[in-house]
Amino acid sequence: MDALITAAGRALSAGDPLGALNRVALRDDAPALALRGIAMAQLGDFTRARLLLQRASRAFGAREETARARCIVAEAEIALASRDLGWPTKRLDSARATLEAHGDLTNAAHARSLVARRLLLLGRLGQAEHALAQLEPSALPPALGAVHALTVAGIALRRLHTETARAALERAERSARLAGVPALLAEVESACLALNAPAARLVSHGQEHLLQLHEVEALLQSKALVIDACRHAVRDGDAVVSLATRPVLFALARLLGEAWPADVSRDALIARAFRTRFADDSHRIRLRVELGRLRAALAPLAGVRATPRGYLLEPGAASEVAVLARPIEGKHGEVLALLSDGEPWSSSALAMALGASQRNTQRALEALADAGKVQSFGRGRARRWIAPSVPGFTTTLLLPGPLPGA
Structure with missing residues (x-):
């Protein structure tokens, strides 16, 4: 691997997507396409990022199984960030198995953490815990350790185990500081605010x-x-x-x-x-x-x-x-609670997380849009819904899922 690719990879690991793009923006070889895709994802352009990663996956040769598997893991992370919860998880499982077989245990652990985070968003707490149990936190690099601790905290918040959540968030903050990634530190800060916000x-x-x-x-x-x-x-x-x-x-x-x-x-x-x-x-x-x-x-x-x-x-x-x-009540409060995390959600992902039909979810979104409480962008399958953060909402408590102690 050449020096520019190595430098771009280090920049991405440090949370510097612009620095990475400065090195590989004009290159169309497979490693550069993959790094450009990850950089665009860090900048929030998920559509462009996914296209670049798909191009990179096709550009890698048949013998470069590990590189293609890493592209799939990156694509899965983009799907999670863009709340595309219907993304085919079997591809991620296959990629994880490939990474484990070739000794890339760090990216394999990253794939497992993505599975756990998706299950947490869907309210499947038991399955998320099972996925996390396959990981050894002490063996993870700082960035993955922070993600692991954040997921543990999210499960604890949903189960209303506040002391467990607080301890996990303290671990997440330490790991995020060691990693030095601003986005991770911001996510930890957001989770801490949810822990201390009015919940009910x-x-x-x-x-x-x-x-x-x-x-x-x-x-x-x-x-x-x-x-x-x-x-x-x-x-x-x-x-x-x-x-x-x-x-x-x-x-x-x-x-x-x-x-x-x-x-x-x-x-x-x-x-x-x-x-x-x-x-x-x-x-x-x-x-x-x-x-x-x-x-x-x-x-x-x-x-x-x-x-x-x-x-x-x-x-x-x-x-x-x-x-x-709930601190703030009204019609379609569950939909607003999910959207209050500030991330763009598709109607299908919202329906999956709420356990409701997609058509009912679409009606709720249309009613909220008419009331000026949510906005959408994109068309067709690329349409996403967002809402400004609603003061008083603690999203983790309002998401559907098992009762505390379940």
Whole structure:
């Protein structure tokens, strides 16, 4: 490998894409194309970067398997950065196996970390942990060590293990400083801000205030009956009743929880749970049916008792009732929470991360765009959606995924 290629590679490792381009911008040989692709990716031009890497992969000869595998790993990283979560992961697995077979363990470890980060974005925490378990953090170079620690912190944040997340972020910061890559340091700083930002809103006894993640963790470990509007579930310690697929029942549970220890009138329950301003006999019959279903669903944790004017929530073993809500609520809040990371997302990637249909996700994006909350650029499959950072959102808590302790 010639001196210019070596110098460009060192510049990219140090996070200096312009310095790398100054050395190889006018060259079209395979190594130069690969380095130009990585440089363009660091500068944020993902479309151009992917084209250059594909050209480089074709330009490498049949015997240069390791070089082609590195191009595939770089392309996978670009797909992750551009939130193309549908990128074919089998190609990455094949490239990783090739790198391991040829002794390039550093890039093979990088491929494994990309798999773990993709799984984290999709909310598959158990699978992400399994992917990370294949890596030995102490054997990783500083840059990969920082990425590994950031992924560990992301999993811990999603599980609401704040002390584990804090320790992982401290390791990530040390490794990022050793690596000397500004982008890594910025990512660590962003994760630290998420750890210390308001993560949820507590509603109890008619009052409400914001909670940080460690306070949310403490609340879920307390003896209170928690009606979790972030994950649409009712929780009492380790016992959890999910109402994620039963929105009317959850709406009724939340209304009863917000009013506790007082009751809620029948007209108020009908108006807010059924979204109607006029109540007739059919609504009152439906209310009795839905409350009967709610009573059956919550039987292990709480009861619902009729009162002269309405209904009252009666916690079982719990001594308190609290409602845990998002800091900022509104229609399509889950989509906004994902977009608040500042990265460009495709509608298909958003649908995968939310576990929703792509058409419903597209409708939500169109509604948010009409409201001026999100913007798009590109066309067709290259269309991406972005949103400005929304104060008060902690993305990791709002993403879909298993409940804490799951």
